[in-house]
Amino acid sequence: MKATLRKLLGLVLLIAISPFVNAQDAPLGPLTSVTEFTIKPGHTMQFREGIKAWKECYLKDGGEWTWRMWERQQGEGTVYILATNMPNWAEMDKTDEKGKDCQLLALNLINPHVETATNHITRFMPEISNTNAFGANLIRVSFFKLNQTNGYKMMEVVKEVEGIRKSAGLPIRGYWYNWQTGDPNSPNYHVVTGYKNYAEMDVMQDSVWKSVEDASGKKTRDELQAKFRSSIESTWSYIYKMDEEISHLGNN
Template sequence: MKRISNYLVILTMGLILNWTLGSTLTAQTEPLGHLMSVTEFTVKPGHEMQFREGIKAWKACYIENKGEWTWRLWSRQQGEGNVYVLASDMANWAEMDKTDESGKNCQMLAMNLINPHIEKATNHMTRFQPGISNSNPLEGEIIRVSFYKLNSINGYKMMEVVKEVEEIRKKAGLDIRGYWYSWVTADPESPNYHVVTGFKDFAAMDVVQEGVWQTVEKEVGKAKRDELQAAFRSSLESSWNYVFKLDKDISRPSK
């Protein structure tokens, strides 16, 4: 994507871009949240130190050149390969038209010190869903991200269930914990939605909290819980989740 390539000159990738089922269904009824560019880097085996040092050098150059861009780089804690995810917010699509002279001044560092250590890179755009998300800034250095790929028959049911469940939780006096995003570009294996839950640290993940379906059953009864749970499950083709840790040394969450 143009905006990312102005900052980190990544490997040339052929991306298949299409509007996802979920984003199309909600676009006309939900208030628009900000866009978030998500770039996933798979680092070559044994190259993690060089990759991180390359980004540190690029970050120092960019700040020295008074660059304005901010980003977070998250290290995935499970799964195949050594994966980092770069997340960057954008107010709107028009930001893609902008160029960044500060980033251009540091391009050679990216080409020489970062690119050689990347095995694969993919980039997609997602959009924040404010109506069903926590309204406070994300805090903490650990996040759990759950991904949902919808099926073509009942996929529309998922967001209906999520909205209803959050209303039940609100009436019970519970805060919304997650940050929901719809995927507005995708390849054939991409999810339609993901939700982010933040934790101060890994120890915070040990704190036992009442489950979503427990709350639903307690507030509206088992029959309604079963109905909503069945509708949610029927909407999915697949789901998966990972835990990520913020790498503060190679991030710049604020100017």
């Protein structure tokens, strides 16, 4: 999210450097700013109407910034995720003059309905991700928090697994992200898998580990799976659906 809008919404950022940011041995992907809004109970409609009013004002002023707003489908409370891509860190130095006239709308129509808001930065990892342009409106996001002892092993396994699958002619399904900032409860990585609709989730596919076993044998599968599990402190997942009315994808 652009710095200007963060100021308009009055967000308090919780930023600390992640201990598992890898040394760069592959081309850098773009950054994504991810802001999680927990909405006050019973205030979802007012929050959405506030965002729509701000969006209308911003676009009327000629604003060009684009974003996706995702609603979490499971878990406690009502949670929205605002995600926007940035080519690099220098984007954070820029200001968006187009949104200044809409400041009061944010202060009066959005902020009162937000219980908490946190912002973090992630980086896309193209070398181990699906190469197709992302366009799904329904996604499953799996998060991985690494342990201090073996956390470094996780990406070793992911890269080897995707190499095995690629050699076997199998597609890479997910879009991987490395968290560049994080608080004590943040994950270190997450992977996004897109779906056309909920019905597509019913389509049975072999698991990643089954595909590794088929391609390289049970011994390799067991070794990689044990190494992967030894690196993880915790893992969890949610499904998110994009709210198109309060998103802005530009002309794409």
